[in-house]
Amino acid sequence: MTNGSTEPGQSKGGKSTLASSVYQQLRDDLLRGALESETKLRVEWVVSRYGAGASPVREALNRLAAEGLLGRHDQRGFFLMPVSAAELEELTRTRCWLEERALRESIAHRTAEWEEQLVLALHRLARAERRLPDDPTTNNPEWEKLHRAFHRALIAACRSHWLIGFCDQLSDQASRYRLIAQNAPGTGRDDLGEDRIIAERTLDGDADGAVEALLNHYRLTAAMCMERLAQGYDPRAGKSQRGRK
């Protein structure tokens, strides 16, 4: 990887290849949880779903596996990485370590331009709708993108594209878990408020305060996912049916 979500690809000009196109679509679907009902990703299945030959699909799958978004066993194909409470715990732990360092460095080396990008990201996030207007049980993919952009903007000044890439990667992983918990509506959480506090303290140069708020943000999210996970979560069950006795 490098780095998780950084797809250098063809940002400017150059036409994309089929492999990259499939990679992008698959990646989006993975992060949006659209494939949680599958456990194995058969090549033929992906081929027929995204309309490309086996070779490009295979390349896309290889990239995703290298990023840790998929698993792979030689001669046995690709599969979705299983979710577990232990993995979520480890993930959250690591994320807190890395994001704390990144945020502190970012604050320590802040520039005017970075601050502006940050308030911009926050503004855009505030404008977006948390859930889909027509279906309040489903997350708004646009909001997810902006939320991710906000958190990336926070650490953008840390002077290490490696660290940013790692944080992105962990953020991708967390997405999968997050949407398991978040599609249980009415949890009464004020995401935007938390993000606002983080940004506020960050812009004030209050590193300790900002870090504290950020980590609480992540830990609270993780705790909610954990709760949902403990209630028994079956990926194969259609759409977010809570518990079952």
Next chain:
Amino acid sequence: MTNGSTEPGQSKGGKSTLASSVYQQLRDDLLRGALESETKLRVEWVVSRYGAGASPVREALNRLAAEGLLGRHDQRGFFLMPVSAAELEELTRTRCWLEERALRESIAHRTAEWEEQLVLALHRLARAERRLPDDPTTNNPEWEKLHRAFHRALIAACRSHWLIGFCDQLSDQASRYRLIAQNAPGTGRDDLGEDRIIAERTLDGDADGAVEALLNHYRLTAAMCMERLAQGYDPRAGKSQRGRK
């Protein structure tokens, strides 16, 4: 993924695929610097060198690019990531951040089994020859492997396979730079001594001391690479000819 050097592959039993085989060989050659004379990796070239079809080679290249060991431009193939002083600096910075955290966590959660693995890794490293017996200007690949294993053993108890994976990834990157500097012989550095001190303090539970020694270890290595880099380093020049006026 995941993580740089962790190739889950077929550690136990399962037969390997051609793609994985090419991936491994290419990766080894990259880390040993055997390909520094190339700037672009043409598929045909790799095909004829490792004896496999274009499809497996292509998959291997995709994995390496996802790990950051190669670069890729759509419709324009794969290329070796260029080396630069700025990149080395960023790399070292990030590495110190992550390894410090990993080592501290490892010490904080040490177990008897981990300590034993650590002394074992140090012992094996001490037994290996630094350079090739018959050609003192070339690094001993076996020593490189053991050195890497030692540093991984240090942080093995940090309770995050993510963090371990990231450290591996950065370690891979550093390898490329290291062998540029290290194949200038007679620099009169006592690598083993440094490693011994690190291990000693680690086993004593002296986190601050161990971290200090570890970071100095990395920073010294980086400084040597930097010096070599500043003297003007031309990848296309055959083998380690220093400077040129």
Next chain:
DNA sequence: TACCAGCTTTTTATCGAGATTCTACTTCGT
């Protein structure tokens, strides 16, 4: 029932050829 061998079906992994795109060079016009 539990178990194991051998056959059938499904899926993965690989090859080789062809279509598309980029690169370098030549040619033409000003």
Next chain:
DNA sequence: ACGAAGTAGAATCTCGATAAAAAGCTGGTA
């Protein structure tokens, strides 16, 4: 001479078919 358009060559990317491996199935045996 300089720069733009066009052209031959090389490289990448993609497809369809084939070989190889795993998963599933059937039937017979203790």
